[in-house]
Amino acid sequence: MNIHEFQAKQLFGQFGIPVPKGKEIKTPLGAEKWAAALNSPVYVVKAQIHAGGRGKAGGVKLTKNRDEVPALAKELLGKTLVTHQTGPKGRKVRRLLIEEGATIAKELYLSLLVDRDSGWPVFIASTEGGMEIEEVAAHTPEKIVKEPIDPAVGFQGYNGRNLAFGLGLPAMEPTLLNPFVTMLGNLYRLFMENDASLVEINPLVITQDKRLIALDGKVSFDDNGLFKHPDVLAFRDLHEEEPLEIEASGNNLNYVKLDGNIGCMVNGAGLAMATMDVIKLAGSEPANFLDVGGGATKETVAAGFRILLKDRNVKGIFINIFGGIVRCERIAHGVIEAAKEVGIKLPVVVRLQGTNAEEGRKLLLESGLKVEVATDLWEAAQKIVAMTGKKRKKTAETA
Numbered sequence: 001m002n003i004h005e006f007q008a009k010q011l012f013g014q015f016g017i018p019v020p021k022g023k024e025i026k027t028p029l030g031a032e033k034w035a036a037a038l039n040s041p042v043y044v045v046k047a048q049i050h051a052g053g054r055g056k057a058g059g060v061k062l063t064k065n066r067d068e069v070p071a072l073a074k075e076l077l078g079k080t081l082v083t084h085q086t087g088p089k090g091r092k093v094r095r096l097l098i099e100e101g102a103t104i105a106k107e108l109y110l111s112l113l114v115d116r117d118s119g120w121p122v123f124i125a126s127t128e129g130g131m132e133i134e135e136v137a138a139h140t141p142e143k144i145v146k147e148p149i150d151p152a153v154g155f156q157g158y159n160g161r162n163l164a165f166g167l168g169l170p171a172m173e174p175t176l177l178n179p180f181v182t183m184l185g186n187l188y189r190l191f192m193e194n195d196a197s198l199v200e201i202n203p204l205v206i207t208q209d210k211r212l213i214a215l216d217g218k219v220s221f222d223d224n225g226l227f228k229h230p231d232v233l234a235f236r237d238l239h240e241e242e243p244l245e246i247e248a249s250g251n252n253l254n255y256v257k258l259d260g261n262i263g264c265m266v267n268g269a270g271l272a273m274a275t276m277d278v279i280k281l282a283g284s285e286p287a288n289f290l291d292v293g294g295g296a297t298k299e300t301v302a303a304g305f306r307i308l309l310k311d312r313n314v315k316g317i318f319i320n321i322f323g324g325i326v327r328c329e330r331i332a333h334g335v336i337e338a339a340k341e342v343g344i345k346l347p348v349v350v351r352l353q354g355t356n357a358e359e360g361r362k363l364l365l366e367s368g369l370k371v372e373v374a375t376d377l378w379e380a381a382q383k384i385v386a387m388t389g390k391k392r393k394k395t396a397e398t399a
Contacts, residue, residue, distance in 0.1 A: 265318070
């Protein structure tokens with residue numbers, strides 16, 4: 001789960017991480033009142049959406065004139081921002097963060113996330129703050145410093161000093177060494193105590209009066225840990241989520257909407273990824289990632305069908321099931337009953353493998369449904385692509 005910048009900064013404040021004085025605003029009148037109370041030399045008006053690249057899209061405004069703040073708020077509220085992360089549809093701005101400006105002497109990058117190879121949390125830092133870290137990694141990887149944290153021991157002072165010296169912080173401003181190490185420890189506590197998957201500050205600035213301030217903030221959480229954190233779950237903004245993804249989560253389905261034309265229903269995340277790959281290899285594009293889980297039932301399959309059919313881009317459905325925890329004939333019964341219940345008119349290809357796969361395929365063939373049955377993954381992908389037509393996303397080479 002992602003949260004807004006203003007919410008991330010609320011969390012930062014709770015854990016002793018310095019942030020600019022700011023407030024969430026939803027109306028121009030609220031902006032006017034807060035600007036008067038803030039009384040800052042510089043006012044920063046930031047659109048709040050779950051996407052990066054807001055500044056380049058015109059979603060961040062600065063002014064030294066307090067009287068301009070309400071007009072800037074009116075300009076941004078209700079506007080649709082299109083960034084490299086929103087896609088062409090963009091995101092509507094419903095709230096703003098209005099905060100005081102900072103006198104910046106130096107910008108740094110800092111984040112904490114899980115290293116998938118080691119399973120350990122790892123700090124990533126760079127002297128190239130304010131830039132996209134992917135660009136830094138691609139062009140100047142030597143400017144990125146990493147510091148893994150052994151979760152059995154937790155964050156230690158030497159971890160912070162390693163990172164500080166790796167950035168050259170003592171040479172930049174020696175008085176900030178101890179505050180920097182303390183801040184890293186607080187970030188680690190925030191990360192671990194809230195089951196976060198990412199904490200990012202870009203930029204972390206050194207001000208001209210020699211202070212550290214988190215000028216921006218991004219925090220993402222592990223969905224599987226949210227049941228332990230009702231306070232974090234209260235941050236959820238459904239306006240920022242795809243409606244079909246919200247419906248899927250309510251049915252305990254793992255669903256991510258994509259922009260292809262073949263709806264996928266698969267049990268198991270790895271198999272789902274392989275299914276999407278083979279659809280692309282066959283010449284088309286997946287419309288979604290949908291994992292119904294290892295214990296799929298008629299109810300979950302029916303819910304999956306309903307979600308797929310609500311996507312107007314879907315022209316055919318590919319069901320790819322490996323019978324391990326659940327036997328294939330049970331899946332077949334579920335598909336048959338769910339298909340009759342939902343009333344599917346689109347082409348459907350079902351590929352079953354695993355326990356009782358042959359029995360499951362027989363049930364499907366004798367069901368009277370217009371369903372194509374396959375045993376081989378490549379065969380199944382070719383069938384559904386042939387039935388729906390090839391579709392390739394435009395790229396820089398083909399556009």
